[in-house]
Structures are given as C-alpha cells and as structure tokens.
Amino acid sequence: MLEHIRPPRRAVIVGAGLGALATAAAACSSADTPSAPASESPAAASPTGAPASGALTKTTDVPVGSGVIVGDTVITQPTTGVFKGFSSVCPHAGCNVNAITDGKIICPCHKSEFNLDGTVAQGPAKKPLEAKAVTVQGESIVAG
Template sequence: MLTKTSDVPVGSGVIVADTVITQPTAGVFKGFSPVCPHRGCNVNAVTDGKIICPCHDSEFDLDGSVVKGPAKAPLAAKPIAVQGTSIVAG
C-alpha cells in the first residue's frame, strides 16, 4: 500500500516514496514518477493544485502536464490502483 485515499486531498496530492499521487477531482486518482523531465530532479511538493520541482521551478498540473517550464514534457505516468480505501502500486 502506498497510502490511503483519505490522505490524498481533492484538488491536490501527496508524494509517497517514489510516486506522486494526485486527486484532481473527487474519486479520480493519478500516479506519476517524481522525476522532473527537465533535468532529473525530483519534485518535492504539491501546492495550490500544482506539482513543484525545486531545481528550476518547473510546475506541473495534477494531471502531470506542464504548467510552467523550463520542463517541456509532462511527468511520466506511473500505474496505481485503488483497492477499497487504499492506493497501491499498479
């Protein structure tokens, strides 16, 4: 188990081990690699509906798409699954 569904706020997300888990809308969970495609730094926060990379200030939407560069590619999707109230690696 990566985390509980209740630990991932709607309109935000969490970083657990090597997975970014977001809940863009109620009941919809998405998983991503934490590795920023710009220079390989790990994103370190999910704030104000954005996933933040501290190295060069790239920002990603809760669906992994680029909101603000220098990153040009989205975060890589990572399979996750909801099993009851748990989110597990998929």
C-alpha cells in the first residue's frame, strides 16, 4: 500500500512566496521606454499642449498664489513667474501633504500647514518642506 506523500507546509508557503516574487520581478523588468522621439527635448510641450515626457506639469497649470501636487512633488507659484518645488512628505510625521488651499500647503495627518515657500505656517511641523529643484523649460516645469 502506498502512503500519501504530503509536502511540508513550510515548503508550500515558501514555494508560493517565491512564485509571487518571480511574477513581480518579471512585471518590473518589462521594457518601459519613453515614447518621445529621440530628437525631442524631454521638457518640450507636446502638440496637444500637455506637458511632454519628463515634465512634471505645465506652467499654466500652477495658479499664481497657489500650487499643485504632482506625484511626490509640490510645485507652487507664490508670485507671477516664480516657481518653487518641494517634497510632498511632511517633515513632522512623514505623511504626504494632500491639498493647497488659501495659499497654504496642507498635511492631513496632524494639520500642519506650510506657506507657498515651504516654510511652516502652522505646526506641529517644526521644519519646512524639503526643497526640490524645479526649472521652467518653455511651457513645462521639469525636475532639476
């Protein structure tokens, strides 16, 4: 009589984990190449007026006296033509700011507020938002 052979539970769990890891690695390694032609500058605006590949946003999308949050970057325009960039991570507890209202950058976790130049307007945060370099190239705002 043959006994039923059962693999150890740990081997099944480890095998499933390795399979999931291999699937994730394969998904991450797929070729994601920019679709912009090599002759086009990464900051050049597209014919539709949308920011080109590599651009964070268009200058016209950032209101004077306010700003926008693009991914992990906050871009403000405190005065006409002056653009500033900051990390979206609040220095108080590491939450991401999520709104810009009435000239203030707002963190939802503990209600810290920052001015459009990144300085603390209202705590509990004691440090300003970390500055991130942004530059204007044509009608686009790019990192760096």
